[in-house]
Amino acid sequence: MKRMRNMKTVFAVVAAALLLVSGASMAQAAKKAPAQKNIILTTTTSTQDSGLLDVLIPNFEKKTGYFVKTIAVGSGQAMAMGRKGESDVMLVHSPDAEIKMVEEGFAVNRRLIMHNDFIIVGPAEDPVKIKGIKASADALKTIAAGNALFISRGDNSGTHAKEKALWKQTGIDPAGQRWYQETGLGMGQTLNVASEKKGYTLADRGTYLALKKNIALEILVEGDASLLNIYHVMEVPADKWPKVNGEGARAFADFMVSKEAQDVIKTFGVDKFGAPLFFPDAGKKVEDLGK
Amino acid sequence: MDIFLQGIIKAIELLITFDTEVLGITWLSLKISGTATFISLFIGVSIGTAVALNDFFGKRVVISIINTGMGLPPVVVGLFVTMMIWRSGPFGFLEILYTPYAMIIAQAIIATPIVMGISLAAIQNLPPNLRLQMLTLGASRLQMVWVLVKESRLPLLAAVMAGFGGVISEVGASIMVGGNIKGYSRVLTTATVMETGKGNFDIAIALSIILLLLAFIINFMLTQIQQRQRPQ
Numbered sequence: 001m002k003r004m005r006n007m008k009t010v011f012a013v014v015a016a017a018l019l020l021v022s023g024a025s026m027a028q029a030a031k032k033a034p035a036q037k038n039i040i041l042t043t044t045t046s047t048q049d050s051g052l053l054d055v056l057i058p059n060f061e062k063k064t065g066y067f068v069k070t071i072a073v074g075s076g077q078a079m080a081m082g083r084k085g086e087s088d089v090m091l092v093h094s095p096d097a098e099i100k101m102v103e104e105g106f107a108v109n110r111r112l113i114m115h116n117d118f119i120i121v122g123p124a125e126d127p128v129k130i131k132g133i134k135a136s137a138d139a140l141k142t143i144a145a146g147n148a149l150f151i152s153r154g155d156n157s158g159t160h161a162k163e164k165a166l167w168k169q170t171g172i173d174p175a176g177q178r179w180y181q182e183t184g185l186g187m188g189q190t191l192n193v194a195s196e197k198k199g200y201t202l203a204d205r206g207t208y209l210a211l212k213k214n215i216a217l218e219i220l221v222e223g224d225a226s227l228l229n230i231y232h233v234m235e236v237p238a239d240k241w242p243k244v245n246g247e248g249a250r251a252f253a254d255f256m257v258s259k260e261a262q263d264v265i266k267t268f269g270v271d272k273f274g275a276p277l278f279f280p281d282a283g284k285k286v287e288d289l290g291k
Numbered sequence: 292m293d294i295f296l297q298g299i300i301k302a303i304e305l306l307i308t309f310d311t312e313v314l315g316i317t318w319l320s321l322k323i324s325g326t327a328t329f330i331s332l333f334i335g336v337s338i339g340t341a342v343a344l345n346d347f348f349g350k351r352v353v354i355s356i357i358n359t360g361m362g363l364p365p366v367v368v369g370l371f372v373t374m375m376i377w378r379s380g381p382f383g384f385l386e387i388l389y390t391p392y393a394m395i396i397a398q399a400i401i402a403t404p405i406v407m408g409i410s411l412a413a414i415q416n417l418p419p420n421l422r423l424q425m426l427t428l429g430a431s432r433l434q435m436v437w438v439l440v441k442e443s444r445l446p447l448l449a450a451v452m453a454g455f456g457g458v459i460s461e462v463g464a465s466i467m468v469g470g471n472i473k474g475y476s477r478v479l480t481t482a483t484v485m486e487t488g489k490g491n492f493d494i495a496i497a498l499s500i501i502l503l504l505l506a507f508i509i510n511f512m513l514t515q516i517q518q519r520q521r522p523q
Contacts, residue, residue: 038386040389045488048485049485049488049489051489054473057473067475069389069470069472069475070470070472070473071389071470071472072471084377084379085378085379086377086378086379086388186488187488188487188488188489188490189487189488191490192487192490210489210490211489211490213490214490214492215490241378243378243383243386244378
């Protein structure tokens with residue numbers, strides 16, 4: 001009997017605690033009055049680390065009353081979440097994987113938003129002398145031939161996908177080589193690692209410019225057509241997943257191609273870095289970019 | 292070393308100018324981790340006490356499990372909670388992924404075994420005669436438990452500090468279930484990770500200093516309660 005009574009107090013306390021938790025979630029349910037107000041945007045780290053979304057999203061929210069939950073991960077993870085219906089809309093830069101996703105019916109309405117370019121950066125000493133090499137694949141070949149340290153994102157991000165495509169062009173398989181190291185981190189952190197270890201790495205120009213003041217890396221290879229970095233917005237089909245906020249996703253995607261957002265993209269970063277970080281491309285064709 | 296100095300200056304600047312974003316982040320950290328610790332206190336102390344006071348088959352196994360739970364890796368908790376509250380997960384209908392509520396749940400799961408393990412040890416550490424004496428004096432079981440809990444106030448407050456310290460400084464689970472959403476689920480630790488990624492080391496250091504300050508203030512207040520002279 002005594003033990004029973006003791007257990008009863010335990011139950012009472014646990015029940016009180018559970019009530020507290022459920023009370024909290026009820027308060028949450030009451031707060032978001034309009035149905036489907038939340039939009040989950042999964043995107044690449046570069047759009048957040050560069051600060052672009054901090055400007056665009058408040059504009060969108062003020063205009064439409066939606067609440068955007070931005071989850072900044074690599075493009076690979078951003079699309080994996082979309083494939084599971086855990087995301088409503090994606091802003092990513094991994095074209096081959098995007099096209100595959102659309103073909104398989106996991107994404108709709110893929111629209112071009114903007115581009116910038118990838119660059120190969122490395123220490124100013126440039127140990128294997130890649131500076132000035134025109135073709136990015138040739139630069140990678142030189143790095144491999146000289147066994148110079150190359151830092152890879154290694155996280156299935158858009159940048160990592162581009163890097164793998166470039167290695168494929170060279171015919172070299174860098175995986176497992178002593179001079180090839182994978183961080184598994186975002187662009188910003190990978191640049192820091194490359195800077196500390198005096199290694200070469202592939203980066204998007206936007207993140208590089210945003211971090212330039214704190215890292216000892218210089219642009220060594222740029223301007224090659226294969227280094228284009230193209231961002232698309234894609235919606236997760238709402239008919240496939242009942243919980244996906246299709247309307248919200250469409251509203252956000254429409255906003256991204258609107259003149260207002262495109263104008264913001266056009267000038268973003270000019271005051272801080274002296275040059276824009278991204279070039280708006282809504283309505284253009286991929287083939288015409290960089291010309 | 293320059294960057295440290297810049298960080299300290301930035302921290303002071305953010306604090307004395309009452310930077311609204313930083314204040315909001317700090318307040319949210321305190322609210323989330325405070326609530327999580329409070330919940331863990333209820334569950335941890337009650338189950339810890341129940342296990343300490345009762346003898347049952349497999350008690351040592353249960354205690355071993357609780358003690359292992361004290362070192363529960365936050366990322367494991369984060370991953371587990373995320374999968375549970377995915378839209379496609381068993382608790383998806385709650386729609387709480389990427390909210391402060393998800394962070395409270397994850398942090399409560401991290402803090403509960405810590406509080407449980409310490410309170411279990413604290414109650415077990417009391418002289419067994421004390422229990423017998425109270426029961427012979429006619430105390431009810433509930434009264435006895437209450438006195439025991441009061442007697443172990445010192446280690447129990449240590450449990451609160453350990454639990455709170457564990458969750459306010461935790462980043463893995465918070466970023467996974469909270470998503471680090473600006474003005475909504477961004478706390479001191481997740482903001483520090485993000486600012487480091489952005490290369491804003493001065494702000495990252497400033498946030499770290501504010502986090503340490505906050506932890507110190509909370510622990511100082513709890514220590515005041517803990518070390519207060521007991522009424523004679």
